[in-house]
Amino acid sequence: MAVYVVTGGAGFIGSNFVRWVVSNTDHRVVVLDKLTYAGHKASLAGLPENRVSLVVGDVCDAELVDKLVADADVVVHFAAESHNDNSLNDPWPFVSTNLIGTYTLLEAVRRHGKRYHHISTDEVYGDLELDDPERFSESTPYNPSSPYSSTKAGSDLLVRAWVRSFGVQATLSNCSNNYGPYQHVEKFIPRQITNLIDGIRPKLYGAGLNVRDWIHVDDHNAAVETIITKGAIGETYLIGADGEQNNKSVVELILTLMGHQADDYEHVNDRPGHDLRYAIDASKLREELGWTPQYTSFRDGLAATIDWYRANEDWWRPMKAATEAKYAKTGQ
Ligand code: NAD
Numbered sequence: 001m002a003v004y005v006v007t008g009g010a011g012f013i014g015s016n017f018v019r020w021v022v023s024n025t026d027h028r029v030v031v032l033d034k035l036t037y038a039g040h041k042a043s044l045a046g047l048p049e050n051r052v053s054l055v056v057g058d059v060c061d062a063e064l065v066d067k068l069v070a071d072a073d074v075v076v077h078f079a080a081e082s083h084n085d086n087s088l089n090d091p092w093p094f095v096s097t098n099l100i101g102t103y104t105l106l107e108a109v110r111r112h113g114k115r116y117h118h119i120s121t122d123e124v125y126g127d128l129e130l131d132d133p134e135r136f137s138e139s140t141p142y143n144p145s146s147p148y149s150s151t152k153a154g155s156d157l158l159v160r161a162w163v164r165s166f167g168v169q170a171t172l173s174n175c176s177n178n179y180g181p182y183q184h185v186e187k188f189i190p191r192q193i194t195n196l197i198d199g200i201r202p203k204l205y206g207a208g209l210n211v212r213d214w215i216h217v218d219d220h221n222a223a224v225e226t227i228i229t230k231g232a233i234g235e236t237y238l239i240g241a242d243g244e245q246n247n248k249s250v251v252e253l254i255l256t257l258m259g260h261q262a263d264d265y266e267h268v269n270d271r272p273g274h275d276l277r278y279a280i281d282a283s284k285l286r287e288e289l290g291w292t293p294q295y296t297s298f299r300d301g302l303a304a305t306i307d308w309y310r311a312n313e314d315w316w317r318p319m320k321a322a323t324e325a326k327y328a329k330t331g332q
């Protein structure tokens with residue numbers, strides 16, 4: 001039994017990680033989450049109180065972070081400002097949480113000699129051409145495009161420097177686009193599902209030819225636990241499940257699965273600086289640590305996700321109107 005401090009554990013991937021840890025290990029979890037617009041107590045509902053507790057606070061609060069890290073065995077850092085579109089409207093929270101928050105945690109794990117796992121994204125590598133045979137690997141040079149991805153890239157570099165300069169016991173993972181339950185309705189897949197429930201047509205940025213490499217959130221989280229238990233200190237592991245799809249085909253599949261005509265969507269303003277394609281080569285994780293994804297059918301995973309949003313309107317309804325009001329301002 002170990003004590004995990006999970007930052008951002010009330011967000012999408014973090015809350016699914018907490019559920020995964022409760023179901024698959026005997027660890028205790030202390031969630032540190034600021035409960036921003038993206039964090040919800042409801043995402044942790046029903047979890048056993050003797051295994052999971054929530055501390056509402058900021059990863060930039062050095063005193064609080066120090067206290068929690070002192071009592072932890074492992075720190076898993078999910079907390080971030082995570083949405084590219086928001087980072088284009090107001091970059092400051094991204095600089096603060098993603099960079100200063102990571103710095104604050106690193107200083108605490110350094111002081112207390114604790115194991116640290118850093119959650120990051122494939123977006124740090126920039127984007128690929130549609131016809132590029134290469135995919136991102138651990139040796140791809142960093143080339144981030146947006147305020148979001150550049151602050152994530154900066155946070156990764158802080159971790160690497162703290163490993164090399166101070167001997168911090170850290171691992172890093174960079175994952176592709178996640179889908180599954182408890183994802184905020186600002187993100188692509190839940191936005192389209194909840195739009196359709198509300199009788200609104202799905203909205204594709206630009207021509208919809210941009211490609212994302214989809215992975216189910218439980219596969220991401222199983223990989224994270226694998227890296228925490230089996231990964232080599234100082235190493236980076238890319239996480240992906242060979243799930244490349246362009247946005248148009250994802251929208252067409254959502255429409256079909258929800259009983260609509262596949263072409264019943266609309267094109268809206270494109271995202272400025274919109275990355276064209278992400279694609280992950282996860283050979284190192286598969287071959288060195290033996291991880292394999294369990295969700296092999298995107299269609300089945302998406303159908304289950306649609307069912308979840310249909311059954312859990314109480315969870316997403318409170319955030320829907322404000323999210324769409326924000327998009328209306330940019331014509332998206
Ligand atoms: P999310 O926006 O759903 O959740 C972020 C959580 O962090 C929220 O609960 C929020 O309240 C909390 N938080 C934000 N600022 C905080 C602060 N200053 N102090 C404490 N808590 C704070 O994000 P997500 O999609 O679950 O992403 C989680 C992590 O995974 C991020 O680091 C992100 O970069 C990374 N990631 C996400 C994806 C994806 O597809 N969503 C893919 C790869 C990597």
Ligand code: TDX
Nearest residue numbers: 082083084121123177186187188191203204205210247
């Ligand atoms: O309404 C939409 N229409 C649309 O076409 C929205 C919200 C998005 N899109 C497009 C933009 C992207 O090409 O869909 C794709 C996915 O968009 P997002 O869900 O915003 O994800 P993305 O920008 O790819 O970033 C995600 O994956 C990597 C997460 O939000 C990041 O946190 C993660 O690092």
